[in-house]
Amino acid sequence: MNPLRSLVRAAVLFLALAAAAWSASAADKLKLKDGRVLEGVVVREVDGGVFFRVKVGSIESQQFYAKADIAEIVRDKAAEGAAPAAPAGGTTPAPASPNSTETGTPIPDGAIGVTFVSLEEMVGPYMNARALLDSVELLKQKLPKEQRPKVLVLVFESGGGALLEVEPLSNAIHEKLKKDFRVVAWIRSAISAAAMTAMNCEEIYMMSEGNIGGAVAYSMVGPGQAKAADGANLEGILKMGQMLADRGKHPREIILSMQTLEPLSANIDDDGHVSFFNSETEGKYLINRKGYNLTFNALDAVKYKLAEGIADTKDQLMTRLGYKEWVEVGQFVDKDQIRFRQAVKTISARVQELYSKMNLAVGEAQSASSREDREKQVGRARNFLRELRELARQAPSVEKYGAGGSPPLTREFFDRMDRDLRRILNPDAR
């Protein structure tokens, strides 16, 4: 199958986020044949005209001027060779700690080092086991042993995603991270696959607006039509739920009510110990009625001891964890996760646009009357493909999950695309 076609079929139309930033110091001049002289920045020159960015007051706008209308372009020499503007969009990294550097922070005696890592957006492409481990691995690469954190806080904000990624995430947390760190889940929102992932952590803290639950597995079977997992498939998923609960030392009854419509009630004894029942009537406190699905708010998560407490700031959390003195270290780990997610986001947003532009170039190449024109258009198509490949390199999860509705962007996928373009250039070549 033609990968170009398969891509366009699968892709959802998104957009490029990057926009050239206005450079106040740059002042190219565009002299028009009608006598006007515009000051701004020549963003791009194309056949037949230029894209020119002008600024009036606080408002910037980019306009196209046909060569037929242009008398002269006067370039600002000072701006030439300036560093390219940073891409727009993306999550702003947290402010750096005054005591923290990329290379390490001395941890004072009696204080504890902690690293916060945000796990956000869709499980699978964005909340991804391989990406998480790669980011955490940076601690070993960049920090001497004595400056490494003892505590790793995973900050959850995700509405769920691919069930396929839950077990790799569970293994990453349980088999790797827990061996090196005191791993704490700190939850703003952990729904569905994110809830299942968080359940691996023995210590869960909620933000006051936090929620955890809603872990019914389903698949889409048509436009706006979903179907919950059932039969052997469901059995397997429920077993996995049990394993996750066991790994986090949480009651299996809770995760069952999150995965199904089973009821949940509880008793709380004088010592505050909570015992659970998947029944409406056995426990004094009815937590989830039969036929409903369970999502805990912060108050209930704490009341029924799924979570240890509520904390809205890092300081509150560390106090609740019992640390009076602490230092945030390894902020580059979170920055790496943010960079990774941004790459996935960019590729998701641009995949259809890049494909469409590539397809235009391919169409032009196929109908070109001369080899020179064909080569030029194939060259343009290859540029778009190169851009896509570079984005995919920065976001390894797209190999498994694709992006923006695309098929998985594997090496084979790109190789096929290359072959197709070669064939267009040399129709007789194999």
Added chain:
Amino acid sequence: MTSKLLLGIGVLAAIVGLTGAVTPGTAAFARPEPAAAKADEAGETVDQLIFANGRVVEGKLISETATQVVFEVRKPRMPAVKTTYEKSEIIEIKRGVAKAASATPATAATPAAPASTMSDESSDKEKKPKREERADAYRIYLVNFKGDFGTDVSETPIGRIFDDADRVFNDLKTVDTPTGKMQVVKDEHRKQNIVLIKIDARTDPRRGFDGIWRTEQLDQRIVKEIFEKGRRVVFWVKDAEGGAAFLPFLSSEIYFTKDGYLGGFGTLDNFDIGDKMVNEKQISLRLGHAEGFAVKGGYGQLGCAIIRAMARKQNWLAVRKSGAGYEFIEREPKEEDGPGWIVLTDDGEGPNKDEKALDGNDVLNLNQEWAQKLGVSKGTADTFDDLVYAMGIDRNYVLLEAKEHGVKGEQIMRDWSRSVEQAESEIRQRPQPGRLWEEYRDVRMPSDLVGMQKAIGRQINILMQIRDRMVRFAEVFDREGQGKAQIDVMIERHKNDLAKVTRALREGGQASPGGGGNSGGGGRPGGGLR
């Protein structure tokens, strides 16, 4: 093809219709007891409870145990209410605080302000002698959140409002935290400097409950202001519907107008994606998010129960006076529950189904009376003076104004609304194409190459202008950027045409561009505005 198993909300964007959301019939409800605390308010000192979330409650400490405090809450012109608080929520108990130092007005007998409305305020002010600004005066930055929530009220103007408030109050300090430096409101100004948001806004009714997602997008600055920076934010609810109804819950200080209304998101039972289990999952996670607003604002378990009753027709909520407050159950009261239960919402099934949408109790919507009884609202006020009185500020306040204090709040909101409206009139596609699309459509493609070059350039130019509007107002029109991406592809197509024409011109030959405008093929993006 095998379908991927999903766990989440990412792929679902069900639009749930607005049901006949109704306010509980007030005739069935008992009014509060007549004021009994009036005499007590003549006392010269009060006790204060200071909560971890910043809330301060004044009144008289009745008793305390190791875990709880029984407190008689006193508010001006309100009955004293005995309430039990968990000590875990309280960070400090202050006894015998002088009234002058507290927020309570000097006397409860101060006459109510003239019954002017906010819109009459300018004329109202003109009639009053100008107050002298005291150093300890409360300074109030009033802004109206009015119109379409998510459009007229969105991220950019909200950010500008709070930037402006910071500038006008000039009350920030930089503090070091283990995670870095941050700006917070100076302690001595936290109580005095107030951003007052009067809300008369609603999300698109077609979104129903799912207006909450828009609120979660645009509330981030307000969350930061209240919970990180320590900015005192008070909501004054005239009408907060759909997603907009969640926003006030972020603050522990909500007031209502007499005809105030908060609700209109009771549509969750309409959710249908073809599978009961998946429906319930989607409802459950939505409630988890919604209840988070109530917890965040300090409204506790009752607040969560109120949200559930407001969200879902089948949810019961019955309340009964208990001491100073209300106890609640979320099912039909039974005989063994004892007397005194007031059913605020039933399950809307069978005989409980309401005939008329607007006077039943299938879902809960809050009016001023029940908002106050249930502790969501702290008081009711139609005029600004009544409001500050209800807030316990009495006369020692300054309403910051545009002319005198350089406040830009109203201008920011007005300018944003106008700009959005203007942009919409230019780039909308339905029901009538906007001005720029009309212009794009009207570009004629001449037969000569130079003319073609100009025409294509004009088409590109118009598309660039549309793109500019989409980018500038992306939070309103093109949040996911799909429209911009489509425009980019259209521009690319025109650029190809332009290259052909330019080449032909260079070679002195003929060319026929493949697309654009009236020559056909340019088309308009399928997605886009309304």
